[in-house]
Amino acid sequence: MSNPNPVQQRMPTRGGVQEAAKSIAAILPPTPLLPVEINGARCHVKAESLQPVGAFKIRGGWWRLSNLSEEEKARGVVAVSSGNHAQGVAWAARKLGIAATIVMPRNAPKVKLEATRALGAEIVLYERPGEDRDEVAARLIEERGGTLVHAFGDPWVIEGQGSAGVEIEAQLGHAPSRILVCCGGGGLAAGLALACPESDIHVVEPHCWDMVGQAIAAGAIVRVSQNPPSTICDALQPDATKPINLAVLQGRAEPGVTVTDEEVRAAQRFAFSALNLVAEPGGAAALAAALAGKVPLDEHTVIMLTGGNTDAASFAETLFGN
Amino acid sequence: MSNPNPVQQRMPTRGGVQEAAKSIAAILPPTPLLPVEINGARCHVKAESLQPVGAFKIRGGWWRLSNLSEEEKARGVVAVSSGNHAQGVAWAARKLGIAATIVMPRNAPKVKLEATRALGAEIVLYERPGEDRDEVAARLIEERGGTLVHAFGDPWVIEGQGSAGVEIEAQLGHAPSRILVCCGGGGLAAGLALACPESDIHVVEPHCWDMVGQAIAAGAIVRVSQNPPSTICDALQPDATKPINLAVLQGRAEPGVTVTDEEVRAAQRFAFSALNLVAEPGGAAALAAALAGKVPLDEHTVIMLTGGNTDAASFAETLFGN
Numbered sequence: 001m002s003n004p005n006p007v008q009q010r011m012p013t014r015g016g017v018q019e020a021a022k023s024i025a026a027i028l029p030p031t032p033l034l035p036v037e038i039n040g041a042r043c044h045v046k047a048e049s050l051q052p053v054g055a056f057k058i059r060g061g062w063w064r065l066s067n068l069s070e071e072e073k074a075r076g077v078v079a080v081s082s083g084n085h086a087q088g089v090a091w092a093a094r095k096l097g098i099a100a101t102i103v104m105p106r107n108a109p110k111v112k113l114e115a116t117r118a119l120g121a122e123i124v125l126y127e128r129p130g131e132d133r134d135e136v137a138a139r140l141i142e143e144r145g146g147t148l149v150h151a152f153g154d155p156w157v158i159e160g161q162g163s164a165g166v167e168i169e170a171q172l173g174h175a176p177s178r179i180l181v182c183c184g185g186g187g188l189a190a191g192l193a194l195a196c197p198e199s200d201i202h203v204v205e206p207h208c209w210d211m212v213g214q215a216i217a218a219g220a221i222v223r224v225s226q227n228p229p230s231t232i233c234d235a236l237q238p239d240a241t242k243p244i245n246l247a248v249l250q251g252r253a254e255p256g257v258t259v260t261d262e263e264v265r266a267a268q269r270f271a272f273s274a275l276n277l278v279a280e281p282g283g284a285a286a287l288a289a290a291l292a293g294k295v296p297l298d299e300h301t302v303i304m305l306t307g308g309n310t311d312a313a314s315f316a317e318t319l320f321g322n
Numbered sequence: 323m324s325n326p327n328p329v330q331q332r333m334p335t336r337g338g339v340q341e342a343a344k345s346i347a348a349i350l351p352p353t354p355l356l357p358v359e360i361n362g363a364r365c366h367v368k369a370e371s372l373q374p375v376g377a378f379k380i381r382g383g384w385w386r387l388s389n390l391s392e393e394e395k396a397r398g399v400v401a402v403s404s405g406n407h408a409q410g411v412a413w414a415a416r417k418l419g420i421a422a423t424i425v426m427p428r429n430a431p432k433v434k435l436e437a438t439r440a441l442g443a444e445i446v447l448y449e450r451p452g453e454d455r456d457e458v459a460a461r462l463i464e465e466r467g468g469t470l471v472h473a474f475g476d477p478w479v480i481e482g483q484g485s486a487g488v489e490i491e492a493q494l495g496h497a498p499s500r501i502l503v504c505c506g507g508g509g510l511a512a513g514l515a516l517a518c519p520e521s522d523i524h525v526v527e528p529h530c531w532d533m534v535g536q537a538i539a540a541g542a543i544v545r546v547s548q549n550p551p552s553t554i555c556d557a558l559q560p561d562a563t564k565p566i567n568l569a570v571l572q573g574r575a576e577p578g579v580t581v582t583d584e585e586v587r588a589a590q591r592f593a594f595s596a597l598n599l600v601a602e603p604g605g606a607a608a609l610a611a612a613l614a615g616k617v618p619l620d621e622h623t624v625i626m627l628t629g630g631n632t633d634a635a636s637f638a639e640t641l642f643g644n
Contacts (some may be wrong), residue, residue, distance in 0.1 A: 031354070047372075150504075171351070188606050269634065275372070276599065277599070312591065315594070316638035316641040319637060
């Protein structure tokens, strides 16, 4: 698609991540870094599921909207999201007094649709699969004006997400050896790569939805296949990553890792029993890779648990599957 | 019962709570104080369910065992617990290299029995209802020696639990207006009363198991009735409070509040959907009282979510009950 916001072409920086971290620390306490033992190895889980909107997306939403000009704030923002970025943007928009319109798939979890609406955002639904969500957003902006807040392909969003890495280094007292990160379009992964230059970054994606891992391997954007298999990770289904994310991750990230639905469900059960945390499927992907032994672990390893927004019935079914 | 540890008769102090808080801060990061909106009121939830053993009991266990003499440490400790105090003592014992024997009811949640065993403690089972757990422990100590670590009637345990209040004041930046606290025997409630002298303390107990609330009202120890109704709050079933707890709470705590099983289940569902937290029934009692409108709430109110150790099947059933 054509880019309606040419200003987005600037590259995110480590300095920007550090500025974002200061701004976010003033409004949100750090999420806990919880010790955990996995397959005999002690490591850490960063519980972003405990953010006020239940996911790390509040970071990027806050930093992007805080950096709008007064004129842009007055025109409002448009975002496209399966639910967590929606809530992050809606939360920041409410706090800053900005009108927000969110394009969401009709099949997004009900809990995410309701939470986004409750934060005061206007919701426009589209069909997934079928419609191109970026086109729906571009059309909306053409009709109404407003600034697109892309879920991952935006320098401020990337810097905002990276603030989690600044928190992690402060909590650990040093740089992690490696970070396992649940990956949709690559916004958080890119932010962490900038925040923690000494750490290996392992992107973890659902089986057949590894658009970031494939792009890193190919050195070019790769689009999802025409008829991809379904995944329970509703938050990790991008059509493709964006050049800005690939540019940051290329040469920085380790080879990508993928996880199956069953591995993800096992990780949700582990988060329940070992950590007393509710993880949504996409939020448990990195933990799934750790439990399945797909990435080596040590006491300086951090696993991102990125979100916890899931319907009670789905979660109960996952628990019963034990 | 006769007290096998006369040294326990010293009274806990606010200074002791502050010392305990320093000792605990050196080994455990603060648990998060999460903002939440309940019936239109903004308030805070202290997520003690995120402690390494899944409950606040790690505080009292650590402070009590840290204060044993070298000779006492060598003789080992005995504790009686439905599961969370068991894990708190077992965790501290392992960290300090002390042998721990834990007396647990045969009908304690399987997850609590297994976790206690996994921490290296020896478990002795008793029948609940039927056997007097204090008598089982006294007999064990007579046979084997060792120091009894009472779950709530102990000055170090009370001071250790109170460290949560020191954390809360640091996190809020001031004293809470009131604290709603899930209450079994009254160890945490007494600790918080000492830690936060400016705050109202509201003890919340299961229907018909309000041994602390009744004792406060009567100004004397009240024992549970011969055939009390069952409660899903397995962690909140003391036969009676102890004089040391009553002495601290008398004149300090507000009139007690009780909650039903249904109110507790609704609170577990609320913790799941609004906070992405797993709360065990007893851990959700204070939240249940808040949701049911039984205590007034304001932005300086703190609700203790004291534990999250629950079996997957029970939790899934609670979720489906929505």
